[in-house]
Amino acid sequence: MSGPEFSQMKVGVLGGGQLGRMLALGGIPLGMEFRFLDPNAGAGAGQTGNLVVGAYDGTGALERFAEGLDVATFEFENVPDSSAAFLQERLPVFPSPEALRVSQDRLREKTFFRSLGADVPLFAGVTSAEELVEAEKDLGLPFVLKTRRFGYDGKGQSVLRSSEDVKRACSRPLEGPMIAEAHVRFDRELSVVAVRSRSGETAVYPLIENHHRAGILRLSIAPAPDISQALQRQAEKLALMTLEALDYVGVLAIELFQQGNRRLVNEMAPRVHNSGHWTIEGAVCSQFENHVRAICGLALGSTHAHMSSAMVNIVGHLPDVEALLRLPGAHVHLYGKAPRPGRKIGHITVLAPDHASLVEKIAQVQALLPQGHASS
Numbered sequence: 001m002s003g004p005e006f007s008q009m010k011v012g013v014l015g016g017g018q019l020g021r022m023l024a025l026g027g028i029p030l031g032m033e034f035r036f037l038d039p040n041a042g043a044g045a046g047q048t049g050n051l052v053v054g055a056y057d058g059t060g061a062l063e064r065f066a067e068g069l070d071v072a073t074f075e076f077e078n079v080p081d082s083s084a085a086f087l088q089e090r091l092p093v094f095p096s097p098e099a100l101r102v103s104q105d106r107l108r109e110k111t112f113f114r115s116l117g118a119d120v121p122l123f124a125g126v127t128s129a130e131e132l133v134e135a136e137k138d139l140g141l142p143f144v145l146k147t148r149r150f151g152y153d154g155k156g157q158s159v160l161r162s163s164e165d166v167k168r169a170c171s172r173p174l175e176g177p178m179i180a181e182a183h184v185r186f187d188r189e190l191s192v193v194a195v196r197s198r199s200g201e202t203a204v205y206p207l208i209e210n211h212h213r214a215g216i217l218r219l220s221i222a223p224a225p226d227i228s229q230a231l232q233r234q235a236e237k238l239a240l241m242t243l244e245a246l247d248y249v250g251v252l253a254i255e256l257f258q259q260g261n262r263r264l265v266n267e268m269a270p271r272v273h274n275s276g277h278w279t280i281e282g283a284v285c286s287q288f289e290n291h292v293r294a295i296c297g298l299a300l301g302s303t304h305a306h307m308s309s310a311m312v313n314i315v316g317h318l319p320d321v322e323a324l325l326r327l328p329g330a331h332v333h334l335y336g337k338a339p340r341p342g343r344k345i346g347h348i349t350v351l352a353p354d355h356a357s358l359v360e361k362i363a364q365v366q367a368l369l370p371q372g373h374a375s376s
């Protein structure tokens with residue numbers, strides 16, 4: 001007796017970087033086929049599917065990309081509105097362009113979270129020197145000035161620590177519409193990665209602890225140590241509320257600052273997230289597989305963590321990969337990207353039965369990475 005036919009989906013991903021590549025690696029075992037659109041002919045995802053080379057807003061390239069796809073998704077949030085609309089007229093697109101619009105603009109995003117009743121740092125929109133001076137009065141010093149759009153890895157941000165800094169910033173033209181945020185003296189940074197499917201099924205991974213340096217994520221630990229059940233539940237509630245409010249389909253990550261018993265929302269990413277890479281080996285079903293399951297209308301996989309996991313990013317230079325491979329249990333991921341200062345070119349995941357042995361394994365990995373990888 002044969003069961004109902006399982007159709008093999010053709011999935012299109014706008015963007016051909018490491019996230020696209022890992023989405024394909026998550027979906028290929030389910031028989032899915034992948035196509036990417038990227039302006040770069042050498043985009044690393046090309047090794048895992050068919051790569052259409054072209055601009056994200058080029059109609060010809062978008063048409064070739066969309067032809068015959070069952071569903072389209074994104075590996076980054078700065079998709080031009082017109083491209084998202086073009087695709088949406090032709091095929092199902094998840095997450096919806098509306099969800100992307102909220103996360104593309106930090107001011108709209110913070111306003112959205114505040115409207116959900118979530119705690120966010122004090123913030124204000126800044127479009128002129130006068131508003132910058134106002135921001136200093138309203139938020140106090142220090143505060144963070146960020147471009148409203150196109151920021152990543154801490155780019156387009158500065159911390160203004162004194163009135164002198166504010167005066168200096170006032171004397172220069174702004175980089176565009178900005179947001180000023182109170183500088184949060186957080187105890188640590190956390191993120192929550194959650195997923196919602198086309199049928200409305202949801203699942204949430206355990207909270208993740210994140211360590212950044214120079215604005216770039218270096219290390220994630222999951223499940224984050226010392227998380228009370230109440231905090232995990234609060235984060236789950238926030239994630240589920242956000243998914244529902246945006247009628248969201250796919251994986252969503254929310255970055256948080258923990259300050260004592262409070263947690264404030266920093267930002268969200270409407271896609272699979274660097275802090276969720278540990279799920280490839282560390283969870284029953286990875287964020288990548290769950291994203292493609294969600295957008296293809298399939299049942300979600302379990303978000304349960306096997307043990308404690310740590311993910312260490314490889315930033316800038318290629319380390320001694322063979323030495324890393326000799327570390328028992330180290331999972332090495334290279335993205336096929338040329339090394340460049342400040343660029344994420346791969347990551348390593350290690351698992352351990354308890355936090356103490358995880359810390360030991362992290363140290364072993366970090367000792368094999370080029371200088372400057374230690375997380376604190």
Ligand SMILES: Nc1ncnc2c1ncn2[C@@H]1O[C@H](COP(=O)(O)OP(=O)(O)OP(=O)(O)O)[C@@H](O)[C@H]1O
Pocket residue numbers: 121144151152153154155181182183184185189212215216217255266267
């Ligand atoms: N209001 C704030 N108070 C204190 N630290 C902050 C604040 N905003 C950002 N940071 C620090 O800068 C990092 C990067 O900021 P943010 O997440 O807003 O920008 P991003 O460029 O989108 O980063 P990414 O691409 O790594 O997510 C944060 O993870 C945090 O360490």
Ligand SMILES: [Mg+2]
Pocket residue numbers: 255266267
């Ligand atoms: Mg961030």
